[in-house]
Amino acid sequence: MYDIKKIREQFPMLNGKKMQGHPLVYLDNASTTFKPQCVIDATVKYYSEETANHHRGDYDLLYNMDQKVQKARQTVAHFVNSDAKEVVFTSGDTMSLNLIALSYGFQFLKKGDEIILSENEHASDLLPWYEVSHLTGAVIKFIPLDEEGRLTVDNLKKIISNKTKVISVAHVSNVLGNVVDIKAFAKVAHENGAILVVDGAQSVPHMKIDFKDADIDFLTFSGHKMCGPTGIGCLIGKYELLEKMWPYFVGGGMNVSFNKDIEMVPYEPPMRFEAGTQNIAGILGLKAAIEFIESIGVENIHVHDRELCEYALSKLEKCDDVIIYNKNAKNGIITFNKKGVFAQDEATLLNSKGIAIRSGQHCAKILNDFLGIPATCRMSTYLYTTKEDIDAFVDAVINGGDILDAYFN
Amino acid sequence: MLTLTNDMMRSIIMDHYSNPMNKHQPTSDKFEQIHMHSDNCIDDLNIFLLIENGIVTDACFDGVACTISTASTDIMCDLLKGKKIDEAKNIIKQYDNMIHEQPFDEEVLDEAIVFINTSKQAARIRCATIGWNAADAILKGK
The missing domain is CATH 3.90.1150.10 (Aspartate Aminotransferase, domain 1)
Incomplete structure (x- = not known):
């Protein structure tokens, strides 16, 4: 150990x-978790020695920072075994889940479609889908818990139907700590034409997660629950899904062009979902936190x-x-x-x-x-x-x- | 003025928590009501005051609440009953001062003095004041 x-x-x-x-x-x-000195140092160093914006720029300081942000993306991707272009930086797990609900749920769900959630869920994984339900007319169903409060594949199979479009569950319950078999859930979801969203807030900091092997569609988590800074988190999404999703959170740094005809062409993912200057100190702190966790295993x-x-x-x-x-x-x-x-x-x-x-x-x-x-x-x-x-x-x-x-x- | 030992204060709080005489539904539909829930505890209370001719003639509450909020609200109901609106407002003001370690008039607080140590457990200030804030809101409407 x-x-x-x-x-x-x-x-x-x-x-x-x-x-x-x-x-x-x-x-x-x-x-939330405490921060090791290396994480604190990484954020302080940004403010005391490396301050610059990221995105496009013509001077060294900015170019170097943009490179560092992209490196941090690679660090996250390696940690959860995704591609770097599948990593979207967000303010945390809650924003990640809201982003999925808005850019996938709102865009692709319609009246009568079904969203499957569980009674286990944290507000951050329930309420964004409530909004989708209100906006689209999609119906929300809850997977019944077994006698110990666990989510089982059998109970998922009992309520899934060909109307189910989204299943969204916490990998580990923040109350009971039970672990969901996300690989088996993903298989059932895909067999029925649905996608699986996994809230990894309580699992990513504590156990090895293989995004590709589990074949889940979205994974979300927060930096502050894994020794990282507050105000930074990630949305990991299958690239072919991210590509289909329209960004509703818009501004600088996420578009190729826009004109007076009220048209805008967004960047490819993940940049299209990162409007405005990001929490750069947070991104660098998250990178340091992941490296710290990887050094322990x-x-x-x-x-x-x-x-x-x-x-x-x-x-x-x-x-x-x-x-x-x-x-x-x-x-x-x-x-x-x-x-x-x-x-x-x-x-x-x-x-x-x-x-x-x-x-x-x-x-x-x-x-x-x-x-x-x-x-x-x-x-x-x-x-x-x-x-x-x-x-x-x-x-x-x-x-x-x-x-x-x-x-x- | 009450002079109470710590043990006496403990037993007063426990008595009002275990056996809150004012925790019940109002006896008529003439009571004014405010619902309060705490954002840092799960306290979820309804406070009922019956105000007739400028006097609080009855007070009660119900809901889900921890030791501190249950006992403090129960004691408050006892204190407010029979008081004129201005007197009731003053009692609440003095209580609030005590909770926040400001100068206060012990004379009017009677048993409510048992919550004088609340600031030692600052996270519970909200519990010790939730019922009082509700009553204050009803009275301020007067």
Whole structure:
């Protein structure tokens, strides 16, 4: 595996940071992740030494920056095994999904077509399709979850039809951490004439993804969940689909020409989807983040997450007062409640001990109907999480007292 | 003025959370109502005030809420009942000052003083004020 102590030394947020007077135990990595010094340096270097626009220009500084942006595109492509021309830079996963919904969904779907989503989904993968449904009259259907909240190929087959045009699912649920078999989903989608959109926000940072081998049509993710900066993410799309898609987000840097007859000719993809000056510091930071992850090995991060979750579960399961909602996911996310304790109250108690977790509905409001509860607590690990972090977390959950300790101690 | 130990404050909060006497549907359709939901908690509350002849004659609430929002709203309902509109507005103002660590008049807050430590858990300020903001909005319409 890897030397976690040496890894942690590279993260300023992990070197002495305290919360509520306690050493910080950060277990909200499904929300966002800390940045290693190399990522911070890459963004700062852009502002202090390399500032220039990208796109077209006649001087060295700009030309060099344009080359660097294209190199970053290649780094992303190599990481997910796509072609560089299939990589569109966006502001993040949410924008990527909106872009697909607008430029593919709005353009190609019509009344009576079907969009298949799941009850698992994050708002970012539901609401853009709701808009497509409102604008086009396409119908939205939900894949039923199995008893453990998983999405199965069998249940997809039960609701897919020849009217289905788009299937859009999260590769890994941000609440339950279950993994979807995207290769099998893609096969079923294509057999029925539909495309498969995969929201990779929770999977790309944690496991190896092969865009070509899985034969999925679109993949989206955010940089900030994988040690990169906020405000940068990617849309990976099959080139033949990107070529068909009209850019609705338009401006400089994305067109060949336009005239007074209200005509515009866009560039070829991916440039046609990148109107205006991009988040260049973010792109360079994302490149540094991917190189950092590759130096560790994304497969090793996956194993690390699993081991930590199994370790945490082995301890939590001994406590009758802890309800676990995803015992079998073991994928870097544990979703739980303390019996009789409101989720926010548990999270506040943990805050008072320096432990950061998330409580609430995790932007997946439909899933709570399935679980039959208003809210859950979620702890999520990443490559720098230690067994000691888990020990502190488990101890606080099991022996931590109640929320009012946070108020009065 | 109440002089309370930490243990007493804890038990007051827990009592109003476990057994919120004012958490119920309004008894008539004359109540004015505001729905509030929190963007950083999942608190989702309806606040009901009955205002007759310039006096808050009854107050209640329902919905889904955490310990702090349930207890603080329940205590607020107790405090507002029987108060003139201006008195009720002042109680809310003093409470808001306390929550935000500004000078405040303890005399009018009674049991609501138990939330004096909310600023220690800043993420819960919204929970401690959600019901109060709703009541304030109803009263400001007066």
